Amino acid sequence: MSVAQVGVDEYEAGDIKFRELLCLLIILTCGQSGRGTEMTSLLYMNTMESERNILIEDGQFMLVTEYHKSLAMMDDLKVSACSV
């Protein structure tokens, strides 16, 4: 299937705007003290390196984030979750 590149770019631009706002909304409403890096590295699918962070628990999305500061300091991951 071929799609006009112009259309793709346009769609993508709108999509990015939507995702940026969605990201902010999640940061502001999930109740976790604002952590940018943890939010932007959320994975919606499993990859070679790590498992996805977005899960559904009892009908709600749950974001499970790893807190990297403690990994660097104590070689142990703190894990925290929030639902949106």
Add this chain to the structure above:
Amino acid sequence: MSQLLGVYLMEILGFRTLINPETTRNGILFGDKKGPWVTDRLSKLLAKESQARLGFRMTIADYRHISVAIDRKFVRGIDLELADDEDEDEAHDLMAAHSTRTALNRYGRQAGLLRRLDAESIEVFRSISDRWHRWLGLVSRIQRREAEGQEEEVEDESVEMQVQSALERAYGVSAEFRGKQREAVMAVVKGVSPLFICLPTGGGKSLTFMIPCLLKTARTTVVITPLVALADDLLRRCKEFNIDCFIFGRTAQRMAKVVIIVTETAVRSAFSQFILDIHLSKGLERIVFDEAHKIVTDLNYRPKLEDLKKLALPVQYVFLSATFPPNMRKEFEQAMVVKDMVVIRELAHKRQFKYAVEFYEDDELWESYLEFIEDSIGLCTGTDKVENDCEY
């Protein structure tokens, strides 16, 4: 928010992948094909939006402080000075990934509260998010099961089911118990005490207390082990199972699902105090003695083993060992001051091993021995190894 995210992931993401596969390949939700967006970008956006809608510039760093303040002042609903209710507080601070004490003293220091996610902490995190949502006026349209209702359901769902699902969480979906493991685990879960579990080496003795720790209702299990190396091994395995665990005396004291301790440390008063504290706060579920036969067999050169009996507390006692001949039982019960012990035993015999005793006269002994070995070599697959052994 769940709906927005859900619709996005289900409907839009697929379409994007179709028209522009490059951008979605890495699985990062908030990013592009180069990787996740940098925080700076979000921070600028937040500043722009807050300027437009709230009338002041707020960056992510600003929000971090503001969110803590909001949490304390509005969501938590109590003054900092009155922050006594540990369960409630703990959840908020857990979410900020630091301990309550750290939160009360000063944010930013190393904290001892390292927890992985289990069923309990999911509930805790969730209740926090719920309270934020309520404060923000974002009431969820989903009717959640009431807490009490859920408790009942757990009761209804048989203990056996819970154990099975814990096993599957640890080992994968089609995991099954071997031999007498199930019987042993069930006895531990049901609180049978004193309980002696005698499973062969590699028969999964440690599993019999680890699985019960994965249950939602699990409290603290103290494991007393006679060797430092075993303590390290248990620590590693608990971590593999995502059981919150630490070795007493090695790191700072705290509450955990599993507290491992080496015997000689266990008889010191610091530990008795610690274990008593847990018990008095109703947190202690059981004490497990690993390699329990050593309490009897090593007594002559490790006199401190005898002091173990002083740990007597009215909680479940579980003894684990691969070597516990029936005739050791009486001595053992005396040493640990227990009686009416329930013993779960699995025979350690392996089918591929054969035991035999034969009698020979002195003069024909060596000859028969060589003959026997030559015969055996024919039966063995690893011939090199056997020949090596035969040189003796």
